[in-house]
Amino acid sequence: MVTANRSRISTTGSICAGTFEAKRAVDVTRQIRIVWKPVVFLCSLVPLALILTDIYGIGGSLGANPIEEIQDRLGNWGLRFIMIALAVTPIRQLTGRNWIGQFRRMLGLFAFSYVFLHFLSWLILDQEMKWSAIAEDIFERPFITIGFAALLMLLMMAATSTAAARRRLGRTWQKLHNSVYAVAILGVWHYWWQVKKDVSEPLLYAALLSVLLGYRLWYRRRRRLGQRIALES
Numbered sequence: 001m002v003t004a005n006r007s008r009i010s011t012t013g014s015i016c017a018g019t020f021e022a023k024r025a026v027d028v029t030r031q032i033r034i035v036w037k038p039v040v041f042l043c044s045l046v047p048l049a050l051i052l053t054d055i056y057g058i059g060g061s062l063g064a065n066p067i068e069e070i071q072d073r074l075g076n077w078g079l080r081f082i083m084i085a086l087a088v089t090p091i092r093q094l095t096g097r098n099w100i101g102q103f104r105r106m107l108g109l110f111a112f113s114y115v116f117l118h119f120l121s122w123l124i125l126d127q128e129m130k131w132s133a134i135a136e137d138i139f140e141r142p143f144i145t146i147g148f149a150a151l152l153m154l155l156m157m158a159a160t161s162t163a164a165a166r167r168r169l170g171r172t173w174q175k176l177h178n179s180v181y182a183v184a185i186l187g188v189w190h191y192w193w194q195v196k197k198d199v200s201e202p203l204l205y206a207a208l209l210s211v212l213l214g215y216r217l218w219y220r221r222r223r224r225l226g227q228r229i230a231l232e233s
């Protein structure tokens with residue numbers, strides 16, 4: 001009788017704890033949606049705002065070659081956001097804070113937006129939409145060819161980033177979105193290739209990317225090993 005009562009009490013206790021955890025998860029999600037997502041969104045717009053204020057001469061200036069400066073700053077921010085988006089999963093896994101994953105889509109879309117603006121600045125300001133010169137650059141300058149390939153992959157990921165597309169594509173979705181690694185490699189390569197003398201910045205990106213990719217490989221191997229041990233035992 002006493003044992004039965006104890007087990008009823010412990011079941012009630014675990015139901016209460018479960019309900020508390022579920023409520024806490026809902027609260028965290030709501031707080032992220034209402035407070036933190038708008039904060040991250042506004043912070044992500046700061047580099048663009050600084051470029052715009054420099055264009056209008058409100059803040060600093062764009063230097064002697066404004067078109068190149070705009071293009072470079074947008075390209076750099078595109079690459080930074082690709083790295084930040086790639087860092088989300090390792091940070092989430094290492095800290096155990098799953099809510100961090102809720103920012104990944106937004107950061108990925110910012111990566112795409114900055115790269116797309118970088119492309120548009122090249123298309124409109126640099127090439128002045130002269131289509132034959134554009135085609136020639138894309139096909140004959142290898143660093144532009146790989147940048148363009150990376151842009152097409154990002155476009156494909158941005159177009160399928162919605163929850164509905166994820167549901168519709170099923171397992172193909174993950175395969176498609178794994179192209180982010182290829183995009184990052186092509187992005188760093190594209191940067192490295194067009195640098196004339198000082199490779200310190202592309203080298204820094206390459207080092208960061210190696211750490212991020214190395215972590216993924218290590219994590220996948222560790223998980224596979226865990227699964228094998230679980231199957232064997």
Ligand code: HEM
Pocket residue numbers: 068071072073075076078079115118119122144147148149150151154183186187188190191194
């Ligand atoms: C994922 C795609 C891309 C990334 C991450 C990226 C990133 C970058 C970065 C970081 C730079 C160097 C900026 C600096 O010197 O500080 C750069 C330069 C450049 N990118 Fe891209 N880019 C991408 C795609 C493209 C595409 C699609 C085009 C055009 C078709 C393009 C055209 C250029 C050009 C012309 C430069 C040299 C600008 C200059 O003269 O300094 N990029 N890009």
